[in-house]
Amino acid sequence: MSQMKDPQVKKENKLGVVPIPRLLFLMSLPAIISMLIQAMYNVVDSIFVAQVGEEALTAVSLAFPVQMIIISCCVGMGVGINSAISRRLGEKKNDEAANVAEHGFIIAIILSLVIVVLGFFISETFIGLFTDNELIISQGRDYLLIVTMLSFGSIITQAAFAMLQGCGDMIKPMIGQIIGAVLNIILNPILVFGLIGFPALGVRGSAIATVVGQIIGMIYMLFVVFKGKNNLLKLDFRSFHYDGSIIKVILKVGLPSAIMQGLASVMITCYNLILATFGMSAVAVFGIYFKVQSFVFMPIFGLAQGAMPIFGFNFGAKNEKRYRETLKVAATIALVFMCLGTLVFWVFPVQIMSAFNPSEEMMTIGIHCLRTVSLAFPVAGVSIMIGTSFQAIGKAHVSMIASFIRQMIFLLPVSYLLARIGGLDLVWYGFIISEIVCLTYASHMYRYYKRTIFSTWDPVAAIS
Numbered sequence: 001m002s003q004m005k006d007p008q009v010k011k012e013n014k015l016g017v018v019p020i021p022r023l024l025f026l027m028s029l030p031a032i033i034s035m036l037i038q039a040m041y042n043v044v045d046s047i048f049v050a051q052v053g054e055e056a057l058t059a060v061s062l063a064f065p066v067q068m069i070i071i072s073c074c075v076g077m078g079v080g081i082n083s084a085i086s087r088r089l090g091e092k093k094n095d096e097a098a099n100v101a102e103h104g105f106i107i108a109i110i111l112s113l114v115i116v117v118l119g120f121f122i123s124e125t126f127i128g129l130f131t132d133n134e135l136i137i138s139q140g141r142d143y144l145l146i147v148t149m150l151s152f153g154s155i156i157t158q159a160a161f162a163m164l165q166g167c168g169d170m171i172k173p174m175i176g177q178i179i180g181a182v183l184n185i186i187l188n189p190i191l192v193f194g195l196i197g198f199p200a201l202g203v204r205g206s207a208i209a210t211v212v213g214q215i216i217g218m219i220y221m222l223f224v225v226f227k228g229k230n231n232l233l234k235l236d237f238r239s240f241h242y243d244g245s246i247i248k249v250i251l252k253v254g255l256p257s258a259i260m261q262g263l264a265s266v267m268i269t270c271y272n273l274i275l276a277t278f279g280m281s282a283v284a285v286f287g288i289y290f291k292v293q294s295f296v297f298m299p300i301f302g303l304a305q306g307a308m309p310i311f312g313f314n315f316g317a318k319n320e321k322r323y324r325e326t327l328k329v330a331a332t333i334a335l336v337f338m339c340l341g342t343l344v345f346w347v348f349p350v351q352i353m354s355a356f357n358p359s360e361e362m363m364t365i366g367i368h369c370l371r372t373v374s375l376a377f378p379v380a381g382v383s384i385m386i387g388t389s390f391q392a393i394g395k396a397h398v399s400m401i402a403s404f405i406r407q408m409i410f411l412l413p414v415s416y417l418l419a420r421i422g423g424l425d426l427v428w429y430g431f432i433i434s435e436i437v438c439l440t441y442a443s444h445m446y447r448y449y450k451r452t453i454f455s456t457w458d459p460v461a462a463i464s
Helices: 002-011 020-052 054-090 094-128 134-149 152-166 171-193 203-227 244-276 280-292 294-316 320-347 349-354 360-392 396-422 430-452 459-463
Strands: none
Touching (some): 020 054, 020 171, 020 203, 020 280, 020 294, 054 134, 054 203, 054 244, 054 280, 054 294, 054 360, 094 244, 244 280, 280 294, 280 349, 280 360, 294 320, 320 349, 320 360, 349 360, 360 396, 396 430
8 A cells, every 4th residue: 555655755745745853854954064164164264364464354344244235135036036936836836936946047147237336336435434444445345346246156056046945955055055165265275375376365365265166156056957857947048938927926025035134234334333433343353253153043044944945835835734833843943053052152252252363352342242142142043933934935024024123123223322321341232132022023923924824724725
């Protein structure tokens, strides 16, 4: 009897039949590995730059918000593509899913051109907002020009990641991420310090290493997407036909997600303005924090990447039980991991800061910053999982609103007031307050959709 059922089981997409804990593990592990490698090369990047001098580290820290804009565009586009593909696969509309992927690459190309124009016109002006130090401005401008003018590698790669992840394939995106990250790690010291015959390029060398790794990763991913034999979706641009409604579907989810991520760039920019009143050492420490905290947050984002197609597929299939179980398991894992992250930041702040060649002032500021902000990690982990569940079902605007409330309504105003009241030591507590408010709002909206959407589904139909 089991032999009779096997062929049918093989026809079922694993997103709808594999037990959730095992499925989430299988889907998330490759993404978590690739995210950890991404975090490692972000930190290694700053460690090498820090050896050039505090001005170089400050320049890269000031450039980071613009990099966040690029990341925001990539994330938004990727979420839109991933969500649209996984929901159509859940509805058994494979041809439409392939068409979504093709439109996704068109969006990636257009987005790359927009970033080029943005980088050309704003790089020097942006760095000049924070300092009149000519060396910092020069190094920050050079870094930004390189990472913006050659951003197409990361953007097109993200479109390929989203297509494969939306189909449930997490291995090939992991390999692509590893290729780019490893190349970056290898090239960084060579180009920054001028090893094995290369000239010492300093900050510019770090930027070049970054974009070269991204472009090589892109080449690999394009080969996988268009030449891979085992891809669930087959793309053929020779028969491509433009459909404005697909663009709208991608943007409906992707644009709020991009705005949500882009708010982080605005937040970092404004936070740097607040910290600049206390000196450039505070700005440099905040840059270090954002690179180091990626070791804690990147695995959670990897978990979210693995969970998103599971959410989307089972939402499309109207299977509330699997949808809710996915959220429960993912949120629990995120909570535990983030608690461990808080523990590490509390126990080893000196060791973490020491990797960045800090001055005595930077060390003092950094210890307090790492210990205080890390208290918000567990709350943030749960919020990220709830937000991912909204994005996967096409309700990304809810996550965007939650992010806006957290960063614009609470974090920046509260941090500014705390800075005026208690100085630099108190400013970091704004992160804790804002994360608690964000989780409260996200939990309320989840209960709302549970009541208004899930209650309308036929449980019998979901099981069948």
